[in-house]
Amino acid sequence: MERRAFIKASMAFAAYCGVPGMASLFTGSAEAAQGNVADGGATAFDFSVLQKMAASLAKQPYGGAPEPLPETLANLTPQAYNSIQYDAAHSLWHDIPNRQLDVELFHVGMGFKRRVKMFALDGDKNLAREIHFRPELFNYHDAGVDTKQLVGKSNLGFAGFKVNKAPELTQRDVVSFLGASYFRAVDDTYQYGLSARGVAVDTFTNQPEEFPDFVSFWFETPKADSTTFVVYALLDGPSVTGAYRFTIHCEPTRVVMEIDKHLHARKDVKQLGISPMTSMFSCGTNERMRCDTIHPQIHDSDRLAMWRGNGEWVCRPLNNPQKLQFNAFADENPKGFGLLQLDHEFNDYQDVIGWYNKRPSLWVEPKGNWGKGSVNLMEIPTTGETLDNVVCFWQPEKPIKAGDSLDFSYRLYWSSEPPVRSPMAKVLATRTGMGGFPEGWAPGEHYPTVWARRFAVDFVGGELKAYADKGIEPVINVSSGKINNIEILYVQPFDGYRILFDWYPTSESVDPVELRMFLRSHDHALSETWLYQYFPPAPDKRKYVDDRQMS
Structure with missing residues (x-):
């Protein structure tokens, strides 16, 4: 549970403020640029230098926690921190006329204690100049910051950055890197949702999770009319270091990131997570008992989707379990996976604060063969919507040993819909409730009732309607218990089919039950595969109670 404590503490990320032995790599003899936000000396830089x-860095001891921040920054409240704004007149590409993109920087403070170095690149000359911190880059408004404590603190660095699209027109940011190795992007709704990370270390092991940090960024200057930019990042943590190149395309309806990363292990790593993503699932159409709220649903993502190496499409609805759950889905050379938010109807959330109907999905598209491993999913119990409680990542099968180097390339798609979907019928929604009696009746009413749990899984699209006359068969497998009362219903409002069935326990076990289902017609598969994890109640809770009071 260290991860929850970490997030609850306003993302107080463990890091250090400098890179031992690296000073010579960042110094130069050229005169500081005049009239430019990048005021440092020029040094040679390209991706090979970063690697x-x-x-x-991996051969050196980890530098440990950051130096303390000045008191005026360390004690900021979230409200005060949010009131500190970067001065747009000092944005990185401010002097480029009619520019489509621009960069602004985040101030250190509150839980953001890491001092991140920022560099501007001259792409033609492969030269980098550091952007040093100075108070005049920010507007402090009513944050209550004593700027006298910040004068002469050029080594204070920055906490992260954001990228604005069409900055002089929209003043809307579409990409944000802030805290540890976390980053996010939006689609055309401009609504942030789930986060990605550079790497995950020991998310679910017998030792505390590590949160490596991006300690430096280098920005290539794009052409004025370009909506694509390149940023490089150096990652450092107790167990791993890394060199990253992000080629980020800010398209009209989505953001696409092409990522090339080279990781180096400082020491053995029990669990290494590639392309990790972090989301929130409080409640949805399934297991409504965990959602005592005015909102029908609350979640940043509603499912894990996987396009497996063998071509199988899988839908795994997310859960808010009563205790932490970790699942590993073995695969080889996956074609893609992601945490998706596919319900974009306002009425399904009735939320005017979080706007969950506008939040994007995140899809990972591996480049090249990733070999054997597993898509891992961790779900943490939560009673609200303020904590990210879902983590997903790829874990290579081969153990990571000290001195190992690993290369991974992939694309991330931030969009309302993933870039690819199964041509077969897709899972629209999953619902659960009381079972053991005919639909439309009450438990025990005219029928003897044995306790059961009912599942309703809705499928749409594909060839379902074309095969309706030939017969549609749900193929259902469960890890324990038995299935009964199977019904197949055509539902006109969503023009698809609802599969109803009841799960009956055959023991008093409360271990999670794994359910698996797909639709077929004879030997012809019609749908993606639905996976679900159900948590049976204790035996003394497996009964229906008539609590009506008649007087």
């Missing part, structure tokens, strides 16, 4: 930095 050498990461490899060299």
